[in-house]
Amino acid sequence: MGAVPGGKTSLFLEDGSEFHGHSFGADKAAAGEVVFNTGMVGYPETLTDPSYRGQILVLTYPLVGNYGIPDDSITDELLRHFESSTIQVTALVIADYSHSHNHWNSVKSLHDWLVEHDIPAIYGVDTRAVTKKLREQGVMLGTLGKTAIDDPNTRNLVAEVSTKEKHVYKRGPKKVLLVDCGVKHNIIRAFLDRDITVIRVPWDYDFSNEDYDGLFISNGPGDPKQCETTIANLKKALKGDKPIFGICLGNQLLALAAGADTYKLKYGHRSQNQPCVEQGTKRCSITSQNHGYAVDEKSLPKEWQPWFQNANDDTNEGIRHTSKPFFSVQFHPEATPGPVDTNHLFDMFVDLL
Amino acid sequence: MKKVLIIGSGGLRIGQAGEFDYSGSQAIKALKEEGITTVLINPNIATVQTSDGMADQIYFLPITPEFVEQVIEKEKPDGLLLSFGGQSALNCGVALEESGVLKKHNVKVLGTPIASIKDTEDRDLFVKRLDQIDAKTPKSIASNDLKGALAAAKKIGYPVMVRVAYALGGLGSGLCEDEEQLRERCTKAFANAPQVLVEEWLGGWKEVEYEVVRDSFDNCITVCNMENFDPLGIHTGESIVVAPSQTLTNSEYHKLREIATRVIRHLGIIGECNIQYALDPESEDYRIIEVNARLSRSSALASKATGYPLAFIAAKLALGQSLVEIENKVTKKTKACFEPALDYVVVKMPRWDLKKFKEVDQRIGSEMKSVGEVMSIGRTFEEALQKSLRMIGLGVQGLTMHTLNFPNPEEELQYPTDKRVFCIGDVLKAGWSVEKLYDITKIDKWFLYKLQNIVECKQALEKGLSKPLLRKAKQLGFSDKEIATILDKDELEIREERRSAHILPFIKQIDTLGAEYPAETNYLYLTYHGQEHDVTPSDKPVIVLGSGAYCIGSSVEFDWCCVNAIKTAKELKKTTIVINYNPETVSTDYDECDKLYFDELSLERVLDIYEFEDPEGVIVSMGGQIPNNLAIKLHNAGANILGTSPEDIDRAENRHVFSALLDKLDIDQPPWKELTSLEAAKSFANMIGYPVLIRPSYVLSGAAMNVVWDDASLIRFLGEASEVNPEHPVVITKFITNSKEIEIDAVAKNGEVLIYAISEHIENAGVHSGDATMMLPAQRLYIETIRQVKRVVRAIAKELKITGPFNIQFLAYQNRIRVIECNLRASRSFPFSSKVFKHNFIEIATRAILGEPVQAVDKSTLDLDHVGVKAAQFSFSRLKGVDPLLGVEMASTGEVACIGPEINDAFLKALLSVGFKIPQKNVLLSTGPIEHKALLLDSVKQLRDMGYTLFASSGTAEFLRRHDVNIYELHWPLDKKEPNILTFLQQGMIDLVINIPKNNEARELENDYLIRRTAVDHDISLITDPKIALQTVEALDYYRKNGLEIKSWQEY
Secondary structure, three states, X not given: OOOOOOOXXXXXXXXXXXXXXXXXXXXXXXXXXXXXXXXXXXXXXXHOOHHHOOEEEEEOOOEEOOOOEEOOOXXXXXXXXXXXXXXXXXXXXXXEEOOOOOOOOEEEOHHHHHHHOOOEEEEOOOHHHHHHHHHHHOOEEXXXXXXXXXXXXXXXXXXXXXXXXXXXXXXXXXXXXXXXXXXXXXXXXXXXXXOOEEEEEEOOOOOOOOOOOEEEEOOOOOOHHHOHHHHHHHHHHHHOOOOEEEEOHHHHHHHHHHXXXXXXXXXXXXXXXXXXEEOOOOOEEEEEEEEEEEEXXXXXXXXXXXXXXXXXXXXXXXXXXXXXXXEEEOOXXXXXXXXXXXXXXXXXXXXXX | OOEEEEEOOOOOEOOEOOHHHHHHHHHHHHHHHOOOEEEEEOOOOOOOOOOOOOOOEEEOOOOOHHHXXXXXXXXOOOEEEOOOOHHHHHHHHHHHHHOOHHHHOOOEEOOOOHHHHHHHHOHHHHHHHHHXXXXXXXXXXXXXXXXXXXXXXXXXXXXXXXXXXXXXXXXXXXXXXXXXXXXXXXXXXXXXXXXXXXXXXXXXXXXXXXXXXXXXXXXXXXXXXXXXXXXXXXXXHHOOEEEOOXXXXXXXXXXXXXXXXXXXXXXXXXXXXXXXXXXXXXOOXXXXXXXEOOOOHHHHHHHXXXXXXXXXXXXXXXXXXXXXXXXXXXXXXXXXXXXXXXXXXXXXXXXXXXXXXXXXXXXXXXXXXXXXXXXXXEOOHHHHHHHHHHHOOOOOOEOOEOOOOOOOHHHHHHOOEOOHHHHHHHHHHOXXXXXXXXXXXOOOHHHXXXXXXXXXXXXXXXXXXXXXXXXXXXXXXXXXXXXXXXOOOOHHHHHHHHHHOOOOOEEEEOOOEOOOXXXXXXXXXXXOOOOOOOOOOOOOOEEEEOOOOOEOOEOXXXXXXXXXXXXXXXXXXXXXXXXXXXXXXXXXXXXXXXXXXEOOOOXXXXXXXXXXXXXXXXXXXXXXXXXXXXXXXXXXXXXXXXXXXXXXXXXXHOHHHHHHHHHHOOOOOOOEEEEOOHHHHHHHHHXXXXXXXXXXXXXXXXXXXXXXXXXXXXXXXXXXXXXXXXXXOEEEXXXXXXXXXXXXXXXXXXXXXXXXXXEEEOOOOOOOOOOOOEEEOOOOOOHHHHHHHHHHXXXXXXXXXXXXXXXXXXXXXXXXXXXXXXXXXXXXXXXXXXXXXXXXHHHXXXXXXXXXXXXXXXXXXXXXXXXXXXXXXXXXXXXXXXXXXOOOOOOOOEEXXXXXXXXXXXXXHHHHHOXXXXXXXXXXXXXXXXXXXXXXXXXXXXXXXXXXXXXXXXXXXXXXXXXXXXXXXXXXXXXXXXXXXXXXXXXOOOOEEEEOOOOOOHHHHHHHHHHHHHHHHOOOEXXXXXXXXXXXXXXXXXXXXXXXXXXXXXXX
């Protein structure tokens, strides 16, 4: 176990506020968009979620690193314990780091893992104060340590995290074409577990000539409007009748392809406790979320309807086509991290293939 | 649904304590909001739920099917709530359903259906139901007799765990390593319960629980999960518990969460419940230990830990509402359908009182023995843990600062007592490795590493102080006092040093959503891991200090006082602040005060809050002895104490000063002296004459008060129980036999008495006032005695310039009264006095304290047309081996009170409320010394005339025969001859035992002990006091002729 540097460092926000703490992970500075997540477990999964690309992540749950980091074992060509092949956040901000960890499944400390991936982090921060600031003023750019500010949303983040080439995960005869905008591994696992062959293609791949039974649009980072090629490809698919399912960024891209609009939320939803009500019912599911943009429900064309709504702030959490098998959700039914309550949506999609 | 009956939980006892006042109160509020008329049955008079403004009709009656049925007949409710009164209410409800009473009166059980309750209560059914959905339970076999249990154990393989069905707090459950232990445990268990479960032993597995909520639309959420610091094998009520879980990965957390929702849906629970797991520390293998289909101690804790009002929501769900419709009362912006995100860590620490019972096994295990609990909040585990260690009130300053001694740490660690956590601190300090500790204790290493951080900081402090080290120590939860002690300085010196270095705590909110949404919450704690406050100071608020942990002698009654003080202050348009850390209380509910500081009641913390809030002042007279003790310290530190001046409080607290004051006022007191050597103690005792009451200085390992009858017992007691020296003096007081004890609860303003209530104990002096049976108004006092009491009360109030509540206790012998105790604060009996008199003493006291105009009550309790009787609730059945005998040291864990048209009615109802059963046929008599035999002779004849068959031990039998009473003689237990008393007791052939203790021969004492203990172990009604025996016989006779009155409090 490597020693934590522990030197003083600070989180600087673009409005000039500073939050002091001690350094751990890689000993360097980093810049990004500062966002917070209120989940209480699952830091290995969270930190490898590609949707965090370009972001400095603040965890509101103060005790982090308790159970270390699991091994790099691979199943089905995917890291078993992580959501992508690398740490995606630019930097990590927490309150209390567990310098000693313990778990049967761990092989290294969070600190060592961050060093390995060259990601800096800070502990000892009043993360509640940071969170309140972000909540009141909206997400902000910031740096960990002294370095220039950098706005990740001006970049095509999806291109950074998407697979570079087509890859097939062989299973049963049914095939899902998965447009990878930064897909979480557990989405792929969800299909493989259901004996579905997954054809994983880059975000801008023209899939019109591919042979598949259903189309899936993955989650991913940043502003959906950056993904013009994906939207264009989707528009073509919407003319057909093959089932389409989207998650998170996939929900926004589907909406944009359908002709609706998206907008940036003040501070997004990043947590494991978001209640989503299925419209027209009293059924509510607790969901895992990670997004900064949302679909503007009012802009939905008439052949589309809201499917789920957030019980806290009434924002859109999913849409579906009124006659064709097209639907998508803003939350993460694949969980990891978070509750698995909406896992049945995969069954629903698979049943249509 | 127009009218709903709620069943309460009765007197506080081990396994079923104050948490049900919280849950019942929330349920009543939730129902009232819907315009539903509420009827409540609960004999626990000290609760908030049985107060004015709560239920529309309140019945102070026993929680038994017979009484509940009578109330149903009278009130004709449409619905019944069973899940808010603990196991007592649940069992009562199941019995009513099984006997067809609910169907007959067309009463609907709201929330979780009875069938689901049975599925969770009957272990065999439970396992079958869970097997249906492939949810894993421990390998287990239900047995209805000993033979079955032995066969089951053989099949599973020793060691096995034995669990008793339908038991609260794991009563009777435990580990059996071999056949002999199994035999012993099962024999006892079958005396109380129809079934036991023999299970595979999962020692060393992690224990994790989830609080689950489900509505009738099948929405199901988990509000909180919790992890036990102590691995499986120690009852969750005896464990240190953290929320949320700390050592579980995402995969483990959500695997168990998913199983929880699946199980609860399958069982069909509607409302709130709790599911407990064992989790393998080496894999993701798990077992479901149990489901509690009701609000529980854990749910009260979860509610306070997260800010999610579980009981309130559960009541709404029972009415058929959906989670999606109910507002989140904390944020007022979001809905009840969500799972709280915590941005802090919570530690629950049990509070034990085992030292009060010298015979009890001090080790903790699968049965609950703790009497209360505390909850602390911090931004690190270390901070929260150290807070909680101070909160339990053992005089401990933190993990590493205590006066305990562990001569054999290995044994302490392996077979833990309630002090294990301190032993861990000690051995870490002595250099033991975390690995070694883990091998012995199986406590997750993560927790042990955290304890090591604290120990290392202590070691650094011993080498001297620096600013960064001081900050670190504060962040690891060290108190100023602990740091001061390490550095041989004064607490306030460190405080000043700290303040000038700008090392200050910050106030943070508990908002259920990790700051994601703005919240109007008033739920606060302090931490050294912050750089800004979440709140601003209130405008000249009034701070009420709460009661702290419930323990023997300080319980729900002080919470009632606090809640009523807040209520009155609110009515007077004051902004109210409460400081308290007891999760079982109503005063810590989100909707009681304007600001709640869930934090320590220490000088340091109260001053922190005082300095921030700059209040009008602090009320210290409502929460019992903890705030009372802080009065003078706060005053000296410059805080404004409202009510009686702290200097005058000190005059009453200081034995010497108070004694001189009584002499000056010409008020009689028993002769006493403080002595610093055994010799001096002996000669003083001889001078005033035995018996004497001895009261050693309270030290952690020492013992408490006792009455001694001669030199030999004086020497034995003082010699073995404590050291006597100038630092630890002993107080010896003349013990006056055969005298009555009288208590007065009163309120004064500027020394003028505004209201008072005089009550009388049924037992003679010698039984602690907390254990005694109390009558209000006094029934058997001379007018002259009452006149003298009033005179003394007025004189003391005037001399001490009392403003606020106070209580004085007297001994009365013939017409002479002597003061034995005076407290310038609310006493245990204030709710009793207030509710029987129907004048709220606390409301009057609070008005007086806040300087508001208040009218004296020009009425005496003697004018009442009814009588109230308060009886103590004991927990002897849970304290294995303890002699259920009453003495000068308090032993009861709770109390009840009932009201009736006259003494016998109220007395019998009170007795039935604490578990007495009306004897059907056979009574065993062993009536002690000759004077008591004579005293009870007429009563015995009365029993005979009522048709009871009488059995007696040899001496009693001989005495009774001489007086022409026909009696069956049984042999003493130690005679080992049949027919033997023990056999009769064990075989359930005796309905009532009257055993009056003697104080002579050791062999006789042992015999008496065996009779009493066997009676308790076999749930047989037991009476050990001659005066209570007389009253009971009279009451039984009254009951045969008149029955008992079923009237609500409002009707009196």
